[in-house]
Amino acid sequence: MSKVPYRTYLTEKEMPTKWYNVKADMKEQHDPYINPGTMKPIKVEDLTPIVCEELAKQELDCTSRYIDIPEEIQDFYKVFRPSPLIRAYNLEKALGTPAKIYYKFEGNNTSGSHKLNSAAAQVYYAKKQGITSLTTETGAGQWGTALAMASSFFGVDLTVYMVKVSFMQKPFRKSVIETFGAKILPSPSDTTEAGRKILEKDPDTGGSLGCAISEAVETAVKTPNCRYVLGSVLDQVLLHQSIIGLETHKAFEKIGEYPDIIIGCAGGGSNLGGLMAPFMGDKLTGKANPYFIAVEPASCPSLTRGKYAYDFCDTGMVTPLAKMYTLGSQFIPSANHAGGLRYHGMSPIISKLYHDGQLNEARAVEQTKVFDAASFFAKYETILPAPESSHAIRVAIDEALKCKETGEAKTILFGLTGTGYFDMNAYASYNAGEMSDYIPTDEDLEKGFAALPKIPGIQE
Numbered sequence: 046m047s048k049v050p051y052r053t054y055l056t057e058k059e060m061p062t063k064w065y066n067v068k069a070d071m072k073e074q075h076d077p078y079i080n081p082g083t084m085k086p087i088k089v090e091d092l093t094p095i096v097c098e099e100l101a102k103q104e105l106d107c108t109s110r111y112i113d114i115p116e117e118i119q120d121f122y123k124v125f126r127p128s129p130l131i132r133a134y135n136l137e138k139a140l141g142t143p144a145k146i147y148y149k150f151e152g153n154n155t156s157g158s159h160k161l162n163s164a165a166a167q168v169y170y171a172k173k174q175g176i177t178s179l180t181t182e183t184g185a186g187q188w189g190t191a192l193a194m195a196s197s198f199f200g201v202d203l204t205v206y207m208v209k210v211s212f213m214q215k216p217f218r219k220s221v222i223e224t225f226g227a228k229i230l231p232s233p234s235d236t237t238e239a240g241r242k243i244l245e246k247d248p249d250t251g252g253s254l255g256c257a258i259s260e261a262v263e264t265a266v267k268t269p270n271c272r273y274v275l276g277s278v279l280d281q282v283l284l285h286q287s288i289i290g291l292e293t294h295k296a297f298e299k300i301g302e303y304p305d306i307i308i309g310c311a312g313g314g315s316n317l318g319g320l321m322a323p324f325m326g327d328k329l330t331g332k333a334n335p336y337f338i339a340v341e342p343a344s345c346p347s348l349t350r351g352k353y354a355y356d357f358c359d360t361g362m363v364t365p366l367a368k369m370y371t372l373g374s375q376f377i378p379s380a381n382h383a384g385g386l387r388y389h390g391m392s393p394i395i396s397k398l399y400h401d402g403q404l405n406e407a408r409a410v411e412q413t414k415v416f417d418a419a420s421f422f423a424k425y426e427t428i429l430p431a432p433e434s435s436h437a438i439r440v441a442i443d444e445a446l447k448c449k450e451t452g453e454a455k456t457i458l459f460g461l462t463g464t465g466y467f468d469m470n471a472y473a474s475y476n477a478g479e480m481s482d483y484i485p486t487d488e489d490l491e492k493g494f495a496a497l498p499k500i501p502g503i504q505e
């Protein structure tokens with residue numbers, strides 16, 4: 046058999062023309078979102094004041110297995126997709142493992158991450174509905190950049206609330222986002238009631254994704270013809286991100302391989318949800334049985350130490366309630382360097398699959414060990430990975446080293462979600478030996494759990 050190439054690309058013609066909705070194959074759906082005003086399950090019309098109509102429909106669609114990708118979005122995808130499925134021959138050699146390591150590299154666009162896949166879709170549908178401006182939050186800055194790119198492409202105004210600690214760590218994110226014509230503010234800011242409230246309680250807070258979401262939602266609701274868009278967590282975002290998994294699935298078919306282990310970092314769950322979607326579909330329909338691992342920071346361990354409970358998606362408690370693994374919407378994670386993984390909750394789809402044992406395992410890793418893996422990977426694969434993505438690299442390396450011990454030649458797939466060019470403060474601190482690990486105590490976590498909402502008859 047001829048050797049598998051370093052990089053496998055689909056042709057433009059082979060690119061998926063439909064997203065895959067894994068919910069259609071789930072035996073049981075995640076518990077419904079609840080409207081915190083009525084305490085009743087959310088309907089499309091409850092969502093449309095916040096998000097645009099087509100996206101609200103996608104959010105609640107549990108039956109359409111495939112959803113057409115509109116041609117305009119397909120055309121935009123072609124500017125930066127297909128992304129390569131890369132065989133990590135050099136990494137394998139450096140590790141001395143018999144494992145076959147593959148990664149799907151999503152960092153080859155200016156946003157530096159997979160986030161553009163959903164940004165393109167969300168801005169397109171907003172524009173089509175006649176929405177003139179959008180608001181959003183961003184953690185690491187990749188989502189904000191991706192959305193700024195898509196907004197300038199489709200011609201919609203955008204305001205981005207960026208988690209303050211990341212805003213300070215990565216000043217050039219602001220310049221990139223402004224270059225694409227969007228407005229960016231550090232969150233919490235004094236421009237919203239939610240932001241002012243958070244600042245009153247803790248003027249020195251570094252913020253969190255939960256705070257930034259509150260600010261963005263408030264601004265969207267108060268601004269005429271404006272909607273809010275979210276870069277992760279929601280079912281619709283996982284749907285758009287299924288393009289990652291669909292391309293990967295097809296690429297594996299082309300080279301006659303199939304992964305035994307699938308690994309993704311998990312912040313809100315969108316890249317992992319997208320990468321694993323068709324493989325999870327295979328599992329749910331009995332065609333294959335890959336082993337799935339979600340990787341999160343030890344400093345923000347929603348899957349490994351969180352509660353499976355209804356919670357707000359934001360700190361300001363204005364969003365619908367979602368049943369998910371959560372550390373509590375008031376939990377503010379320590380200022381680690383993986384801004385995109387500093388989120389108190391987790392996608393309801395990922396949470397449900399994990400709770401039901403379909404997503405086999407969640408692992409929490411410390412940031413110094415993550416950066417050990419990131420710099421090792423960079424040396425052999427020549428890509429400088431984002432700190433978020435490096436969580437998946439850490440576990441892929443650990444699994445490959447296990448194979449070295451057992452002599453098994455497992456096929457390992459991980460998502461390399463992005464590049465770390467804006468994370469040089471993090472790399473500098475690691476290189477100087479100044480990086481530390483913060484792991485919350487049980488007491489810290491109890492404070493977050495204490496603020497979980499009460500829902501009569503459901504969560505007392």
Ligand SMILES: Cc1ncc(COP(=O)(O)O)c(C=O)c1O
Nearest residue numbers: 277312313314315316385462463
């Ligand atoms: C490069 C990168 N990877 C991963 C993530 C985590 O997000 P998600 O879990 O939604 O994929 C982010 C979020 O900002 C990111 O920027």
